Structures are given as structure tokens and as C-alpha cells.
Amino acid sequence: MKKRLYIELENCIGCRSCLAACTQCGGHEERNRNYVYDVNPLVNRQTMPLMCLHCVNPACARSCPAQAIQIHETGAVLSALVEKCIGCQNCTIACPYGIPKFDTEQNLMYKCDLCIDRTKDGIPPMCASVCPTNTLQWLTEVEIEAKQKQFNLDNGKWVTSMPYLENETNVKVNLPGILQGVTKLF
């Protein structure tokens, strides 16, 4: 069954295990490809991961003049093909989340490929495998539907999939928060 990356931002504790694990995926040349931010570092310890959302119609690929960014049949938006990338960095500007990273030495863009070596065979990506807080989860469509019902989202839509952002994304992000609507046991 198809699975997706699902993100519950409020669980994040800022351990950056996802970044450490990203370097451990065989195809990643030991470079991490996503971000974890301190939301308000002088005030509190809230952090959040910023992961590639693997848009269905991704701005990075649309903006690429060399068609170096391919979309895998699973929906994963892959890292730039080494032989095609011309290093123009259009993608890093086009992406509303600033996901693609740029290697100035190799003149090459690199980005999250959702651990395609793993996810093409149904094995969870490294980030979601290790995330100790379940901020990053690897869920079936059914499990994601259950989440959607549980959290009573605006217009029934995930915030990241709103038209003013990038429309449909393969990765689902829970906003505004996972404890919304939870009834206390006593």
C-alpha cells in the first residue's frame, strides 16, 4: 500500500536526528538534505523540521531549464540528475520552502529524494525511521485519512496543500496542531 511522509510539527524537540539520519541513506553522499529551525530561539525551545513536501506539480522541476529534476513514479521529487543539472539555481529560488541545496564546488543542486532507494520498496525514509518523537511518520493513506478526520482541518484541506501555496503535496503536514480537538480523559 502506498505510504506517505506525514509531519506533526508540534512533536518536534529539535534533536536533528532526522538530519543525522539523512546522511546515512546510502544515496545521500553523507550530506543532509533538509532543515530544522528554532522557531523563536530567544523565547522558547520550539523547533520545527522543514522537509521537502514533494509537491505533485513541483515549482523546482517546473523552473528547471534542463529538466534535471525528475519525478519518480511514487511521487518523490528527485535530486538533480548530475549529468543534466547546469547549476543555475532556479530551483532553489522557485521552491517556496527553499528546499533545494546547492553544492558550489560541484556546481550541482541536491535535495531530498525521500530516500528513494528505500521508499521505492516500501521501506520508510531514514528521517521518519529514526524520528524519536513521531514528528515525522510514514503512514498509509488510510492512516492519513484517519488523521485528517481527527484534526478537523480548515476546508477539509491540509494547510500545505492550499492553492496559495503549492496545491497538492505528497507529504502531509498537520497544522495547526495535533492536540487540537483532543478530549481529556478526565
Add this chain to the structure above:
Amino acid sequence: MQRDKFFKEIENLQHPNETLVKTHCSYCGMQCGMNLRVDTRSNKIIGVEPRYDWPVNVGKMCPKGVTAYQQTNHDDRILKPLIRDDKSLKGTTKGFREASWDEAYDLIATNFQKLQQAYGKDSLSVFSGVSMTNEKCYLTGKFARVALGTRYIDYNGRFCMSSAAGGFLRSFGVDRGSTLPWTDLHETDCLFIAGSNTAECHPTSMFRVWHVQERGGYLIVADPRETPIARRADVHLDLRPGTDLALANGILNLLIENGHVDEEFVNNHTNGFEETKELVKQFTPEYTSEITGVAPEKIIRAAEIYGKAPNAVVMFARGIEQQHKGVDNVSAYTNMALITGKIGRPKSGVATFTGQGNGQGGREHGQKSDLLPGYRKLTNPQHVKEVCEFWGITEEEMPQPGVSAYEMFELMDQKVIRGLYLLCSNPAVSAPNSNFVRKALKDLDFMVCSDFYLSESAEFADVILPAVTWSEDEGTVTNLEGRIIKINKAQEPLGESKPDWQIQVELAERLGRGKYFSHLKTAKDVADEFRAATKGGYADYSGATWDKIEKQDGVFWPCKSEDDEGTPHMFLDKKFYHPDGKAKICALPYRPPAEEPDEEYPLRLTTGRVVYHYLSGNQTRRIQFLRDMCPEPYIEIHPETAAKYDIEHEELVRLYTRRGEAMFKVKIIEAIRKDTVFVPYHFGHDQSINLLTNPALDPISRMPEFKACAAQIEKSIKKVH
């Protein structure tokens, strides 16, 4: 073993030319399951792959765990024995030359024998640690008593777990760090967590913690800082460092007043309720608030939630334990479970977050100054008799109990102890009052250090022996649940390094004590002797065979025979381990921290950890990813306090106490009390916060008060206006 809701059947990614070796992390008490990726052509560890089927962490790892494998083939590994002939270079990394094992052993044996002939058997000491297997911990105790014949052995658990041990022994009559398995935690209705920065120190517990809230359960956190776990707590009890005992008494008083006492349980299974009730009466919310600085309504709310919760788990860690009343704090928080009867059943109980990988097992089997294998006591003649018979020595040969870790440095200073064999520990960073400790190490007549990296403590050694990392040997470890697990070997020892058990066997032979050690030729030999040695002790491991550990996903002690499956839940029969079978509710009068703020030192200094580093940082500071994430210590300070001192974010300030001083970069954050500053402790040399900490010891556990002392800040560079 039962699988919980987080368990999913997932296959691992298998790369070509690689094998996966199932094992556990080298670091904290969680002992997360992991697979090490081993290249079949070079036979070297090259990476990590999640171990999805390990029930405790189901594949999850923290950043330390993910990068742990990078220790094994690290450039900083010591590959040969090192000898330093010029004693004037002690306390530096200079002057070491490579030597053969033979030369190193000869030098050690000669010096140890010379010291013992001149100053007596007890002029030697052993200082060890619990980031190593049960087998090594056991053999280290035997090595000290049988090969060296010294009374002076103790270990770094005195800076870690000893207060939890002391508190549990007093309350329950038994010291198993958790009364229930971790796979229960997410199913409880209330977690009351005191003095644990769980998100940073035991991150792989967090998915269970958050799940309690997702189910509609409650999270209560007591901590002077709004840590990542406190940020989401239903109630954050933001107490002054060192005032836990008042808070626990205050909550106990409310639980009693509001009718949350389980009278049937208290009457039948406990002692001490009436005098405790009498004592805590004075701890009204207002009085408790006066001492702790926590608003009365928060204390009332916390007591209400814990009292009403059908099931609840009280948990704590170094925050409450590293105080000069750490044992009292443990018993006081444990009282909450005992008076409400929320213990001795699934989903309810008491647990400490064990810090070191084998903090539980390592304290049970004879590395502690007064203990023998199986948690037997050196002060109990029957226990001594049993162990002497097992080891084949006479009772006269068994040394007397020694002194605790910090007190050993005092004896070094007094020249009672003149020689040291240090292994698996880095007290030059981790002990309090470092100026004193480092001088004591420097003034030793002879010091041997066994480690796989040249630690800050190894800088004081005359001989350094290259030990293996955890992944180059096998054996058992007891995790924070009390679950005995198996560490597997993934690679042959790098260079000429050897496991510590082998070093001890070979050294014993040089010292003429081979007949007690020479039969131990493999890690399995040590394991078999170790299990047999624990038989009949209350930490009985005799039934925990390696096969059973493999088959059952670990074995919870006690496990007394081959047929015994072990004991995941303690006290299900409501029988405690005191002679009358009852638990003890303790009446504990409040004592303030040993050093309270005054005019000269108006701030409260507390210390702790960051998610990227483990203990003294000797391992994690060498791992690139972890060093990049946290390269240096810092001082956390509230913006209002910073303004008073006219200091700004990222400015360098001088922090000082009655014992020492250091310079730290300022990190301004509102998530800390205004009267408190915080510095993480993982750093060495002049970056070490333990230069400043207070060695005031707990009367029972001999735990120093790392968590509270009085300090002052000085702006280092005056502003030019």
C-alpha cells in the same frame, strides 16, 4: 514478547556487500536497538540501519545513536599501549610513546607491586564506569578485590545513578530503576516527570510521552527550565534548583488532604504513612510555593491531576538525584505512588531515567565500594562468605568496603591512595570541583588509564591502554527498564586494542593472581561466571542466558532459573523487598541546597545535558555531526537577568563560584527561571562547568550536588559607550 501499537513489520534495506549486525547503542540507558552495517570486504563497520523490531525504540534513534557507529574506526582511536616516561608532562597530551603490551603490563605490574609493598594493599585504587557490559563491570569488581586486593574501588555511577539506587532501596527494599516496562508508558493516563530533560537525554522515550497527551492523558513536568518536554506539559512546575523535596512533600500533602490515599494499599502494603502525613502537613501550597518558587495554583493542579488519574507513572532523573539530598528526593517522589497505590500494576509505577548505558546493571555487581555480585553487600557476612566461596578466596582476603567516587580523590590528595587504574570514565570532566580532582590525579605516584580515546583524564596517566569500543566485543547490558539485553560484536578490535575483561585477565596473570582469572578466555566465559556469581543475590541474573535474551527480546531481572521468563512488572503481588514485604513511605524533612545564593553569589547555577552529547563528551565531541551541532558550552540566562548584568546574547562572560571560574558564551532565553543560570557539562579543560560545581555529598548515596550551587557572573569586556 508482546508488541505494542508502535511496532510495524518493516524489512531492512540490505545494501550489496554488507551484513547487518543486530545490537544496541553505545550511549544512554535507553539502549536503543540498532543494526550496524558491516562491509563484508573490509570487515569494517560503515554505517547504521534502524532496528525496527526492537520493542523499546522500534527503529527510532537520537542523533547520538545515528552517529554512534562513527566511534569505532575514528582517527582518534588509540591503537597501541602508550607510555609516558616524563612525569612533568602529566596533565597534558604530550610525551606519550607507543609501546608493546608486554612493556606496558610489566611497567604496571612493577609499579603496582612497588606501591603496595611500600604503602600497603589499599594504596591502589580502581575507578570505573558503567558504559560497559555487565560482564566487564563484574570482572572489574573481582579484579580490584582479588587481583589487586584493594578496598578502594568505586565508579562513575556515583555521579549518575546512586541516589536513585539509594532511594529505591529505602522505599522498596530493591533497586530496579523502573517498576514497569517502557512499553507501558504511552498507555498511562498521567506522566509526572521531575528533573528529567527527557527530550534531550532520552529522546527515544518521547514518542510514548507525546502519545499520552494525544490520548487525552496528562503530562506534568518539574524543571527549573522550560525544556522541550516542559514546553508541552499540561502543568510545568518551574521550581528553584534544589527544592524538589519541598515540592514532593507539598504534593503529597494535597494528595492526602484531597482524599486520594488508597487506604487498603497503604494499610496492607506500606509502613510509615502516619508520620509522613504528619510531616507533610506544614507543606501547604503557600509554604511549598515560598520554598520552590512555583505558583500555588500549579502545585494544586498537579496534585489534582496525579490524584485523579486512574493510572500514573512518576518518573525522575539526574535533576532531582544530583543533589545532596538526592536520595530523599527519590523517596519523596516515590511516596506519591505509594500513598495512592499507583504501583505494582501495569501502566502505573515509578521509574528513573537511567543515564549511562549500563547504569542499572553496572551498579549491581560489585563495582560500587560496598557491593558484591548480585547486589550482595560487603557489610553482610553471609554475602561475603558466598562470594568468597565462589571466587575461591578466604574471607580474610576479601577487602573491606571502600569509599565513594569523589571521596577517592580526597584520599588521593591525602596520599592514602597513590596509584589508580581508571577505566570507562573521564572524571577530569565529570567529577565536581574539577580543580581539586585534577590536582589529585596529577599528584598520583602512578596512574593507568584504559580508554579508546585520549580523554582529559588520560592526560594524567603514566600508561594508557587501548580499549575496544562497544562494537568490538560482546556481552550483556541492563537497560533503564531492568531489561537485560545483548550487545553483539560487529568488528574485530581495531589496531592492538583489547576488551577490558581481557586486559584484566592478563594483568592479573602479571600480578601473580592468574589462578583466579586465567580460565576466562572469551567474553562468553566471563558471562557464564558472571551469571553464576549473581545466583542467590536479589539481582539474580542466573537465568538470563544469551539464548533467552535473543528469544524474548531481552530478559527483565530478577530471572532466577532457566525456566524463569523474568519480571517485566515489579511488585504485581504487592510484595516489596523489605523483610516484612511492605514498602516504606518516608517522612522527609526539607533541607535547602548545601549552598544557597547570597549577596556575593546571588545566582543559582544548575548544570545538565544537550541532545548532541553524552556524559563527559569524550566520545560525542569527536563525532563531526554532533560537534557541528554543539561545538562548545554556553550559559543560559533569562533576558531580564541578562539586562541586570548588562550582557547580551552571544557575549562572553565570566561565571564563577567559590570553587572555580570559566568563560561562557551567553545564550539568552526566556525558558529559564530568572534566578537561575544553566550550563551543559560535556566539555573539558577550561570549558568544564564542573570547575565550578559543589562536591557536597548526599549522606546515603554520596552523590555530589551538581544541580544547585551559588554563582556570580561578571561581564568580561566593559562596554564602550
